[in-house]
Amino acid sequence: MSESKQITIAGAGLVGSLLSIYLSKRGHQVSIYERRPDARKNLLDGGRSINLALSDRGLQALAKVGLEERVLKEMAIPMYRRVMHDRAGNLxxxxYGKEGQAINSVSRAGLNMLMMDEAEKHGVQIHFSHAASEIDLDSAAAVFKNEExxxxxVKGDFLFGADGAFSAVRSVMQKTDRFSYSQEYIEHGYKELEIPAGPNGEFLLEKNALHIWPRGSYMLIALPNPDASFTCTLFFPMDGDPSFASLDTTAxxxxFFEKEFGDALNLMPNFxxxxxxxxxxxxVIIRCYPWTRKGKVALIGDASHAIVPFYGQGMNAGFEDCFVLDRLMDEYGDDWSGLFEAYEKERxxxxxxxAxxxxxxxxxxxxxxxxxDFLLQKKIEGRFSEKYPDKWTPLYSLVTFSPEVRYSEALALGKRQDALMAEIMALPNIHQFWDSEEVEQKMLALAERL
Ligand SMILES: Cc1cc2nc3c(=O)[nH]c(=O)nc-3n(C[C@H](O)[C@H](O)[C@H](O)COP(=O)(O)OP(=O)(O)OC[C@H]3O[C@@H](n4cnc5c(N)ncnc54)[C@H](O)[C@@H]3O)c2cc1C
Known part of the structure; x- marks a missing residue:
């Protein structure tokens, strides 16, 4: 067991809460300072349910602190497939993966509260309504201001910035020499809408699925909630036509929804x-480096890598940061400088x-x-990987269901697979004979090149 340290964490969001559990289980004295009030006492977001897709990387990190089963049992709705809705309402x-594989819809607030409860059980002190304002990177000291x-x-041995995409800890690191930083707002933004439960408390769309209304340059998605409602998110350009700017009246x-998302609109009485x-x-996409400073301060979660939500991986990646950090702690013991360096280099x-x-x-x-064509390509890959699981794992499965494969490895392999699949899709009449012996043999030959 390594020496017990005083550790300060800025941010009791999803990643800060989980990190605190990992650290306190190792015997460290952990204090979290969180800008917002305690969500367990104050209903945030006006009571709206906002959900997230939790998948294997996140589950692996929860499992290591004994929370996976509880989360799955108490709050997760498995989503086994994508259901696509066209303009006419055809499905x-x-x-998503092999038979039985699913991503899980969980409540962001519910998961956060469960982890805060758990953290407190392990002795973590959470100070709410305290925002990090000044940080001394050399000594890991920080000043937190309350609402008044x-x-x-606060002076501890180490400070973690788990304070999200607009991290105050990172903003101090940004002013130091050789700190690289980029921030990119993408053209699209998002708005949340709701499909409530039916009159008898029933789900009005298939429950165990993630629903998508793909429309070219924009899309609507819906994830189920335990109260039988769906949280819908419209990903839509901020400017141009159509855009949030051009739809400047509710009428x-x-x-626009009547034309594009008619079947969804029919289920949205509160539209x-x-x-x-x-x-x-x-x-926003945020990249930066280094993530640590002088073996005293480290960024984690969105503070170090804020990404767009389309792979459902932001939280999962942050949870994986905690998992990897914990594994490295076994290796580095009391050598925190070595630990932080190894952590940022690996992650x-x-x-x-x-991203x-x-x-x-x-x-x-x-x-x-x-x-x-896209759907056929996925079908060919799915069929082939089911028959030859050692030879081919689709990219989505590598990212979502294969925590043993690093994201960087998955991306590299995915690029090689894309090039090979382009050869298959270029075969004449592929739509007619996609499930033939000939295509299978060609796939086998190509898979050798991976
Ligand atoms: C629309 C949308 C959908 C998403 N869907 C998914 C999904 O399906 N699956 C998935 O894995 N990820 C998803 N994500 C990403 C996910 O929300 C983030 O990656 C995740 O919340 C990161 O957790 P975090 O703890 O690092 O940051 P946050 O959740 O942002 O938490 C940071 C915490 O720090 C606090 N804080 C901020 N500033 C200070 C300060 N100065 N002092 C003290 N405290 C401070 C904040 O109040 C907050 O509680 C989605 C994101 C968006 C925007």
Whole structure:
């Protein structure tokens, strides 16, 4: 057992809470300072349920602190497949993985609260309504201000910035020499809408699925909640036509939905209110390096790698940061400088890879899930990998269901697979004989080149 340390974490979001459990289980004294009030006492987001897809990387990290089963049992709704809705309301289907494999819809607030409860059980002190304002990177000391403007200086051995995409800890690191930083707002933003439960408390769309209305340059998605409602998210350009800017009245938005998402709109009795009250939110990609400073301060989760949400991996990647850090702690013992260096070196390529993968998946989801060639390609890959699991794992499965494969490895392999699949899809009449012996033999030959 390594020496017990005083550790300060800025941010009790998804990643900060999980990190605190990992650290306290190792015998460290952990204090978290969180800018917002305690969500367990104050219903945030006006009571709206906002959900996230939790998959194998996140589950692996929860399992290591004994929380996987509880989360799956108490709050997760497995989603086994994508259900695509076309403009006429016709449905098509695409399984996420092999039989029985699923991603899980969980409540963001519910999961966060469960982890905060668990953290406190392990002795973690969470100080709410305290925002990091000043940070001394050399000594890992920080000043946190409460809502009344009172300051509290906290001095520990180490400081983690788990304070999200607009991290205050990172903003201090940004002012140091040789700190690289980039921030990119993508053209699209998002707005949340709701499909409530039916009159008898029933789900009005297939429950165990992630629903997508792919429409080329934009899309609507819906994930199920335990109360039988669905949280829908419209990913849509911020400017141009159509865009949030061009749909500048509720009547225009409603008319647009009637044309584009008619079957969804029919299930949204509160559309007008949701459209008016729920914000148009931006989406940002943040990359930076280094993630640590002088063996005293480290960034984790969105503070070090904020990505767009289209692979459903932001939280999963942050949870994986905790998992990897914990594994490295076994190796490095009391050598925190070595630990932090190894952590950032290992995780940075994976943070970059999942950022790229997430943008690629946006194109796939909004554009291609309604495309016959794309669906056929996925069918051929799915069939082949089921028959020859050692020879081919589809990229989606590598990212989502294969935590033993790093994101950076998955991205590299995915690129090689794409090149090979382009050869298969270029075969004449592939739509007619995709399941023939000839295609299988060709796939076998190509798979040798992977
Ligand atoms: C629309 C959308 C959908 C998403 N869907 C998915 C999904 O399906 N699956 C998935 O894996 N990921 C998803 N994500 C990504 C996921 O939300 C993030 O990756 C995840 O929340 C990161 O957790 P975090 O703890 O690093 O940051 P956050 O969740 O942002 O938490 C940071 C915490 O720090 C606090 N804080 C901020 N500043 C300070 C300060 N100065 N001092 C103290 N505290 C501070 C904040 O109040 C917050 O509690 C989605 C993101 C978006 C925007």
């Amino acid at each position: 098509s289907y695409q399984p 403007g009172q300051s509290k200086e 225009k938005a409603r008319a 007008d209110k949701d459209w008016e009250e729920n914000p148009d939110s931006s989406l 940075k390529p994976d943070g970059d890879a999942i 790229d993968l997430a943008m690629r998946n946006f194109v796939e989801m909004r554009d291609l899930t309604g495309d016959a």
